[in-house]
Amino acid sequence: GAAHLIVIHLLGLPVAAPLTLVVREVAVLAVRHPAMNSVGEACTELKREYDQCFNRWFAEHFLKGDRSGDPCTETFRKYQRCVQKAIKEKDIPIDGVEFMGPNKDKPDS
């Protein structure tokens, strides 16, 4: 969903302290960070859904050495179906590019 900023008009009147605190907390929760688009316009929502799942798994499980299953396989599959189609349609030259390909002819530092 879109980010919402809560705008409070105080009408120049003093606001009771507890009310201000609640308002501030709600405003922080409602603000979302901007996010990137996918190269496939139709895939942006799927991308963001996947990214959210991945970021959580990455920080809470993968980096902590937890090798239990990846909860994002389904959202990843949906996202990939969409984005790989967009890549083909836009003729983006990703085919046959070996993983870490250009690294093969570079000396080790």
Place this chain on the structure above:
Amino acid sequence: MGKYFCCTGFLKSTWDQVCIAFWQRYPNPYSNHVLTEDIIFREVTPSNCLISRRLLTKTSRAPRWMERYLPKHMASSAYIIEDSIIDPQKRTMTTLTWNISHARLMSVEERCQYQINPEKGSWTEIKREAWISSSLYGLSRAIQEFGLARFKNSVTKTMKGFEYVLARMQGETPSRTLAETATERARETALAAKEKAKDLASHAQKKQYV
């Protein structure tokens, strides 16, 4: 031929935090030229390493004197691939980034290694190397110089972008101050003026690339 660049930098955050930030670094105030971001391959290897491929599209910011030599039909966006391997056991991340468009005009490959800072365990060290080359007859040296200058500038932006995202993750309020924005605008105007001067100079000795 070609230009080689290397430097070592550091971020004042743990390796874990830097890896987490790595996947959340776009968008940031220093990445306005990055238009789209997609993971197009990802797998956990049998040795529990995460390998990923990220596709980025960026605005193609070639100066006018260089753009003259681009075929008219060439995409105005540049496509970049970034491959990465994260080893949570060894606490290392290696990335390789290179452009898959405009490569004959100019090719930039960057390899980075992220590891725990040997002097301070709560910081992260980043070893960065880049290879910049151009195979455009008669202009390769000028293009390589331009490429190297722009690469150095982009390293600064990358690190600032990382610091911004890390500060945000850690609950601080990062701010791109008005002063900084003004300085950057002034720098960009100066660079544009320099490009214009170069443009007028090269107009005298025009060479067609087929």
